[in-house]
Amino acid sequence: MLELLAIENYRSIKSVTVALERLNVITGANGSGKSNLYRALRLLHDIIREGALSSLAMEGGLRAALHAGKRSRGTPVTLKLGLRTSTASYATDLGMPQSEHPRPLQNFAIDLGIPVISDFPFDPVVKSELVWSSELLRPSTTLVERRxxxxxxxxxxxxxxxxxxxxxxxESMLATxxxxxxxxxxxxxxxxxxxxxxxxxLRTDAAAPARLPSPATFTPVLPDDGSRLPAALATVQRVGNARAFHAAIDAAFPGSRVGIEEDASGMARLVMSQPGLARPLDARELSDGTLRMxxxxxxxxSPRMPELLVLNEPEASLHPSLLPTLAGLxxxxxxxxQVIVVTHSLPLVEGLRDDANIIELExxxxxxxxxxxxxxxxxxxxWPKR
Known part of the structure; x- marks a missing residue:
């Protein structure tokens, strides 16, 4: 289980260390830094999982991702990310490439006191990475060290x-x-x-793949974009907790029932029966909020839950009346x-408060x-030293 997340010099986050439990809710006003904490966690995930720093390029490079506060001349440029699990701790320190002989045309880097020779002067490099076995970093607890x-x-x-x-x-040492x-x-x-x-x-727009039929095959994990929804729902109803699913739908939409219709070729489509309607509705007819629920x-x-599930603003497009059902799910x-929920919805926060670790940002x-x-x-x- 992820027990701690540490971030330094990432966007609006100068330095934050967050203790995590089984169910966690990260909340705060608009602009408080919820999205930045979420993005930092996702960036750390990409580094550990893939070993590459390409995710930073999608954010405009290290320069765009650094904390925007004032920095003393000569202070090293650093973006630090770390975590602690129940078995080990990991930290990485990202910075700029350096040399004693900066190129004259790289004025921005020179003005900051960063001597740079790279052809891509704002691409990050890994200054250090460490994995250690206890809460406190000591020479005796270091398991893997990269300088x-x-x-x-x-x-x-x-x-x-x-x-x-x-x-x-x-690149991270995990890449190789x-x-x-x-x-x-x-x-x-x-x-x-x-x-x-x-x-x-999870897409719910008119062209969303969740609105389309799919082969009725065993699909224990719903794809990230919501595609193959009929197959994933069929899996929940046939080998998962069908009773809990139907109870949630009935609580959210009283008297309604969601199911799957399968044709002779094995293609399945999602249908929803509602009180007062003569025929069930196809997924293409559902509102964005209904489909998202x-x-x-x-x-x-899902019958195959991940080790960590992170929900970013799951309340989007949902009517407030649906939030108690969402909280129960x-x-x-x-x-x-383990679950981390990032939300600014006060009703959802209150619906989870009694069971959750509430982390309010400002x-x-x-x-x-x-x-x-x-x-x-x-x-x-x-933090480990460089």
Whole structure:
């Protein structure tokens, strides 16, 4: 289970350390930094899972992702991301490529006191990465250490020795780990991250794939865009918790029932029966909010839950009357897996408050912080040195 998330110098987040539990709700006013915390977690996931830093390029490069506050001349450019699980801790420190002889045309970097020689001066490089085995980082608890392009791992005698594989400055050491036996802790961390799931792109527009028929095949996980919804729903109803699904639909839309109609060729389509209507409605006829509720119920009752489920503003397009049902589905999902909900919906927060770890963000002087948590309060975390 993910126990702690640490972020430094990412967008509005100067420095935040968040303790996590089984069910977590991240909330706050618009502009408080909820989306930035979510994006930081997703960026950390991409680095651990894929080992590449390409996600930063999609954000405009490291320059665009750095905290926008004032920085003293000569202070190293750094973006730090870290986490602690029940078995190990991981931290990475990203910065700019440096040299003693900056190129004269790279004025922005020179003005900041960053000597740069790269052809892509704003591409990040990995300055350091560490994996350690306890809450506190000590030489004796370090399992894998990367400084620059040099990686060290523990040998059979538990001595830190140089790894046989090499890394590039612009990629994580997880990208080039080929033999799990050389760094089993690093491999376990990467495999764990591959079990995380982010639900933030369930489409409900008129052309959404969720509105289309699909082959009625075993689909234990609803795709991220909501495609193959009929197959995923058929899986929930046939091998999952069909009773919970029907109860949720009845609570959200009293008297209604959602099911699957399958033709002779094995193609299935979603239909919804409602009181007072002479025929069931096809998925293409459903409102965005109704379809989104069905998508969320299908995903949250999946027979194959991820190790971590992250919901980003799941209340979007939903009528407030549906939020108690959504809260019940989220609570039920948290009995099967760890859940993080990012939301600004007060009714949803209140619906989860009794069972959740509520993390309320606020922004003061341009920096995001956790409300009522002083600078030296919260979970203990020490960043590795470069």
């Amino acid at each position: 620059g392009n040099l990686v060290k791992v523990r040998d059979a005698n538990f001595k830190l020795v140089r790894a046989e594989w090499s890394v590039r400055e612009a 780990l080929a033999d799990p036996s050389t760094a089993p802790e690093l491999y376990a961390l990467r495999e764990s991250a591959r079990g995380w799931r982010f639900l933030d792109y 069905i998508l969320l119920a299908t995903a949250l009752l 989220i609570r039920s999902a948290s009995e099967q897996t 922004k003061e002087a341009g920096s995001t912080s956790i409300r009522d948590q002083l600078q030296f309060e919260g979970p203990q975390w020490v």
